[in-house]
Amino acid sequence: xxxxxxxxxxxxxxxxxxxxxxxxxxxxxxxxxxxxxxxxxxxxxxxxxxxxxxxxxxxxxxxxxxxxxxxxxxxxxxxxxxxxxxxxxxxxxxxxxxxxxxxxxxxxxxxxxxxxxxxxxxxxxxxxxxxxxxxxxxxxxxxxxxxxxxxxxxxxxxxxxxxxxxxxxxxxxxxxxxxxxxxxxxxxxxxxxxxxxxxxxxxxxxxxxxxxxxxxxxxxxxxxxxxxxxxxxxxxxxxxxxxxxxxxxxxxxxxxxxxxxxxxxxxxxxxxxxxxxxxxxxxxxxxxxxxxxxxxxxxxxxxxxxxx
Numbered sequence: 332x333x334x335x336x337x338x339x340x341x342x343x344x345x346x347x348x349x350x351x352x353x354x355x356x357x358x359x360x361x362x363x364x365x366x367x368x369x370x371x372x373x374x375x376x377x378x379x380x381x382x383x384x385x386x387x388x389x390x391x392x393x394x395x396x397x398x399x400x401x402x403x404x405x406x407x408x409x410x411x412x413x414x415x416x417x418x419x420x421x422x423x424x425x426x427x428x429x430x431x432x433x434x435x436x437x438x439x440x441x442x443x444x445x446x447x448x449x450x451x452x453x454x455x456x457x458x459x460x461x462x463x464x465x466x467x468x469x470x471x472x473x474x475x476x477x478x479x480x481x482x483x484x485x486x487x488x489x490x491x492x493x494x495x496x497x498x499x500x501x502x503x504x505x506x507x508x509x510x511x512x513x514x515x516x517x518x519x520x521x522x523x524x525x526x527x528x529x530x531x532x533x534x535x536x537x538x539x540x541x542x543x544x545x546x547x548x549x550x551x552x553x554x555x556x557x558x559x560x561x562x563x564x565x566x567x568x569x570x571x572x573x574x575x576x577x578x579x580x581x582x583x584x585x586x587x588x589x590x591x592x593x594x595x596x597x598x599x600x601x602x603x604x605x606x607x608x609x610x611x612x613x614x615x616x617x618x619x620x621x622x623x624x625x626x627x628x629x630x631x632x633x634x635x636x637x638x639x
Contacts, residue, residue, distance in 0.1 A: 442487070450489035455480035460494035466501045467508065515561065522563035541569035542631065547576060550624070595629045 399405050408414045433445045452458050458480050462471050469475060483493045530537045545554045554560045602622050607614035 446487040446489065450491055451487055452484070452490060455484040458483060458490060458493050460490065460497050462497055462501050465505050467504070470501075470504065519561060522561075526563060526566070537570040538566075539632070540573040541566045543628065544569040544573050544576060546624075546627065592629055592632050595625050595632070599625050599629075 394400075395405055395408075405414075408417070433442050437445075447453070455477065462476070479497070480493075482488075483496075488496070526537075527534050542554055545552065552559075559565045599622060602608050602618050602625075605618060608618045608622075609615070
């Protein structure tokens with residue numbers, strides 16, 4: 332009986348306090364009522380009431396206020412940790428520039444605007460990326476390089492991506508050209524070694540013969556830069572047909588370059604003494620051309636013979 336009286340006596344002041352709080356506007360009635368409701372719900376669930384000031388553990392069960400419980404915006408939040416992560420992400424992204432994603436249903440204008448925001452220039456001419464001077468000139472010519480830029484624009488390539496693609500392409504081309512040049516040099520050295528082995532002491536003489544024939548047959552081709560200059564079979568052929576076209580101003584078997592130079596200078600002196608050389612006319616043009624040919628041979632023979 333005493334316990335019941337005690338309970339009743341304790342309850343009466345509590346109820347009176349709640350009524351007083353409700354009657355006083357601006358009091359903490361809402362906060363106190365919320366704590367009481369929480370304590371009752373936890374007691375019914377067999378859990379302990381958190382001490383004042385304690386926060387629910389992240390990831391634990393929690394209950395949204397009534398006005399938010401049926402809001403679809405909170406449907407995916409299963410615990411307090413999920414809600415906190417979402418709030419933190421929102422705080423980090425608010426105020427930042429965002430780009431709307433595109434889909435298969437996006438219009439061409441929407442797609443273009445999307446890639447423009449990512450860094451695609453307005454036109455192919457807007458790309459600033461270029462090849463360096465290491466890239467062969469043919470790749471840097473406007474008509475060729477312009478095709479790369481047009482392809483970039485067509486495929487929505489950004490400025491940064493274009494620079495990376497051009498750098499990769501240049502590195503690949505330069506590496507391939509370096510390997511080709513190294514292979515060419517190796518093949519050339521092997522061929523020269525074969526010529527030296529076959530021609531022996533006549534190696535330099537035969538090279539001069541081949542050069543003389545080349546100059547006589549195709550004076551507009553430079554044997555040192557023309558692709559056929561790498562073909563040792565062509566060089567052998569030039570040296571072999573030398574006797575068929577040689578004249579007194581060309582190197583002969585057993586004759587030194589000095590003797591050949593003397594023959595050249597003698598013919599040049601004869602041309603200078605010819606009155607037709609100084610007069611205008613068809614004979615003058617022929618003698619001028621012959622003088623140029625002899626002068627070229629003279630310069631080559633006075634130089635130290637060199638390999639191709």
